[in-house]
Amino acid sequence: MSVSRDDFSIAFRSALLQRGGAQKFSVLSLIFLALIIFFLDVYGVKFTKPVRSFLNDVVYRVTFLASTPTRFLPQAGKEISSFFNVKEENERLKLELEKYKSLELNVEFLTDENKNLQKILETEYFNKNLSNIILAKVLVDKNSPFLKSIIINKGTRAGILKGMPVTKDNYLVGRVVETNYLSSRVLLLNDLNSRIPVTLNEGAQAILSGSGTNNPILEYLPEDYETIEDINVFASGKDGIFTSGTPIGITNTDGTVDLFIDPNQLSFVTVNLNVQNKGKL
């Protein structure tokens, strides 16, 4: 009995303290070091923020470089297959071009009409502050089962603040949750931690909550509200951060939302620096 207890304690101590050969550090010393780093980071001691910010910037750039081959290979495959479909694609594009030419006049007319109507309603034109919108490249898009986020190549140097809305083609993608000098982390709408006040095109208000899957869920809808398919969902702007009327997606019958932008297919995004209420960020 005592022999087996001795065996246990010897093996236990050895596993914790063993060094030598390739092992320059014991497990115990590294556990202590990791705990110190963890608590320093969690409790945000003054000097840890700039250190973490610097580390983030460096590691994100290295990650971008290290991921280049994985991005290049699928792209090369696509280009090779498109090369063989050039003739077919050319004919299809000609037809599409004809169609769009006829639509262009219609769009121009509708744009003018829209601007005039917005002037009458005295509301802000959606793209009024284009100078305050910056384009950012997605550096890292690492898929995690627990966090849905991307890293972009613009940070506090470009004027990005925590909480700023991020869009693609004017569709809402997420918001900035971490800023470094040269990079930022964007929390996507489908992340479990994402909550956005939204309005449906019938006027109903709700909260769009990320579910960890590709389709976020509408919560806190009015009582007795029945969700039907194909209703547009927009940011309501009630939080003072997101521009009201920014399109997000369309509803499904089960109360989930199909996002207009696939969160797994982002390569460039825009950050709106002109948030309505910077004090809240």
Added chain:
Amino acid sequence: MAKSSFINKIFNAGPLILLYYLCISEVDTNLEKMFEIFTLNFQIILIYFWVIKRPDIMANGHIFLAGLINDVVMGFPLGISSLSYLIIIFVGTYVRNKSVNTTIASDWFTFFMAMIFSNILFFSLLNNFSDLSFTYSKIGYNMFFTLFMFPIFWLLFNIYQITFIGNRDA
């Protein structure tokens, strides 16, 4: 002679290079895009196998550093992945000290124990000290598939070890 020694060094460093690459690059083993629930923690399989079989090629300091890099890339509090990996090393080293000969079945069972301890620590720290929320079903799927895939990777790593590194097992 010198050339073959250099090639041996490269092969020996293979698992460590793979660990660093998995932590720092966009490459991930979460195939959620294809299969809704399939997620896998490949790093802990890699660490556990090599700690059990050839701890001399998987140094603790390197695993600690890889954990820190993983935290930065994934957006977790710094040090949390390192702690989780160190628990895997600790259980692996303990099992190695206690056992004379290991089989795929014994390694599979002890890996399950290591994964349980490591994940309990990881998610309890994440739950208590960060604002991140997560669903228990996802953790469950992740653990299940990691455990399920362990024997497959065990065989693959074993082939790699026998072919390129050589067996110096205890």
